[in-house]
Amino acid sequence: MRNFISTKALLPLLLLLHLQFLFLYHVCSDTPVSSAPMEKAEQEALYMVIQGFVGEGWNVSGLYPDPCGWTMIQGVSCDLFDNFWYITDINIGPVLENSLECSPDAKFTPQLFELKHLKSLSIFNCFTSTSHQPTTISSQNWDKLAKNLETLEFRSNQGLNGEIPSIFGQLTNLNSLVLVDNALTGVIPQELSNLVHIKRLVLSGNQFSGSIPPSLTTNLTELLIMDLSRNSFTGALPASFGYLTSLIKLDLSHNILNGRLPNELGKLQNLTLLDLKDNLVSHGLPQSLQNLVSLQDLLLSNNPLGGDLVSFSWENLSNLTTLDLSNTGITGSIPGTIAGLRRLRYLALDNNHLTGNVPQKLASLPWLNTLYLNGNNLTGILEFPDDFYKRMGRRFASWNNTNLCYSTVETLSVGHAPYGVQQCKHEQHVNVLSSNPNVGDGDKDQNSSIMASLGFSSSFHEFWWVVLVQEVVVFTILILML
Structure with a gap:
């Protein structure tokens, strides 16, 4: 006989639980706002900060009388400290459908620096107007947030200009500083080298200039991501980059950096991305780069790099998936050792001065789906099999190599011949006779x-x-x- 509780026995218990829920709901809903465990000064400071961004017409008291309780504000998070609620995160900008969006006259208010437990501040697509009075980042009072602030982000604010405040260097607990796609100018302040615990430094898409301070790369030994792309930085990369041994991603693309790549880059054993495209880097590939055993993406296109590929030990970069050396002025032949990069998916060697034959072994790379060889001085015969051309399609480019032709030793299907490359002349007559019954003598x-x-x-x-x-x-x- 199975043991069970009858439905009739459960009814009194369910009814009691329901009555208790109604009582608690009634008590909580009738609780006055003043009894919410949040300091009044903290609450008023929050309202003033939000009004500064979204406009004074924002109804704070009616819509959000309890911003850390029953009526939480989208983009605002709280946490308990000593039995009181305090603001820990503020996210302003059109991220979600009901997110707080800035008004055309958005501004910083001094009450921001009264939120002493603030851990994260993110302003997205807020300061967008360039016709109004220019908006700059406040250069004072950030030190009041130094004890707790860990994340500071300004993204897509085309109306936000001026320089990075040097006082940011006092935010010594920051682990993420992101200033992306704004209109900020000037140089990187030396004071940022004090951010010794920072993990992510992203300053891309602004109008920064000057050289990269050596102290910045000497002290930030915990840095994982550095992105200074799409600016106007000049000068050579300092040898102090070798101190960034924790670095995973380094993006310095679309600047005016020049000189040779420092040998110290070879010390970045954890690096997976090295992006320096669209600069003025020269003097070839340093041998030390072959020590980057974790590297997955090596992007150096559109640099007067020079040098050759043969003297480099490509087989050491066994994790490489993307190699872009297009328009870099490299000379010599394509080494067969590149075929040892078994994880390679994208290989661009176009618009250089490469000579010699194309290694047939490249077709054996199992994941290769893009190969650009056009615009070189390559010669000889392309002897890739038909399934290679079929797999690659237009992602295989080898035109503008005058003395390069393709072989039909393995019969090519219709439309799979390499675009822009002539069939080898010594095979043309034989192929015409065997494939076209209308070509030959008159009695054919x-x-x-x-x-x-x-x-x-x-x-x-x-x-x-x-x-x-x-x-x-x-x-x-x-x-x-x-």
């Missing part, structure tokens, strides 16, 4: 029809055709003699 069609009527294919060898005619003639004479 007639002969083909006779042979077909006798059960022979039109590709029958000329020699055997002559033998066949002779046999027919002899056979006819014998018939007439009988």
Whole structure:
């Protein structure tokens, strides 16, 4: 006999729980706002900060009387400290449908620096107007947030200009400073080198200039991501980059950096991305780069790099998936050792001064889906199999190599021949005869029809055709003699 509780026995218990829920709901809903565990000064400071961004018409008291309780504000998070609620995160900008959005006259208010437990501040697409009075980041009072602030982000604020305040260097607990796609100018302040616990430094898409301070790369030994792309930084990369041994991603693309790549880059054993495209880097690939055993993406296109590929030990970069050396002025041949990069997906060597043959072994790379070789001085025969051309399609480019042709040793399907490359001349005549019955001497069609009527294919060898005619003639004479 199974043990069970009858439905009738459960009803009183369910009813009691329901009554308790109604009582708690009634008590909580009737609790006055003043009894919420949040300091009044903290609450008023929050309202003033938000009003500064979204406008004074924002109804704070009616819509959000309890911003850390029953009526939480989208983009605002709280936490308990000493039995009181305090603001820990503020996210302003059109991230979600009901996110707080800035007004055209958005501004910083001094009450921001009264939120002493603030851990994260993110302002997205807020200061967008360039016709109004320019908006700059406040240069004072950030030190009041130094004890707790860990994340500071300004993204897509085209109306936000001026320089990075040097006082940011006092935010010593920051682990993420992101200033992306704004209109900020000036140089990187030396004071940022005090952010010794920072993990992510992203300053891309602004109008910064000057050189990269060596102290910045000497002290930030815990840095994981550095992105200074799409600015106007100049000068050579300092050797102090070798101190960033924790670095995973380094993006310095789209600047005016020049000189040689420092050998110290080879010390970045954890680096997975090295992006320096669209700069003025020269003097070839340093041998030390072959020590970057974790590297997955090496992007150096559009630099006057020079040098060659043969003297580099490519097989050491066994994790490489993307190699872009297009328009870098490299010379010499394509080494077969590149075929040892078994994880390679994208290989761009176009618009250089490469010579010699194209290694057939490149077709053996199992994941390769893009290969650009166009605009070089490559010679010889492309002997890739048909399935290689079929797999690559237009993602294989080898045009503008005058002395390069393709072989049909393995018959190519219709439309799979490499675009912009001529068929090798010594194969053209043979292929024309075997593939086009309408090309040849004037009796080709007639002969083909006779042979077909006798059960022979039109590709029958000329020699055997002559033998066949002779046999027919002899056979006819014998018939007439009988």
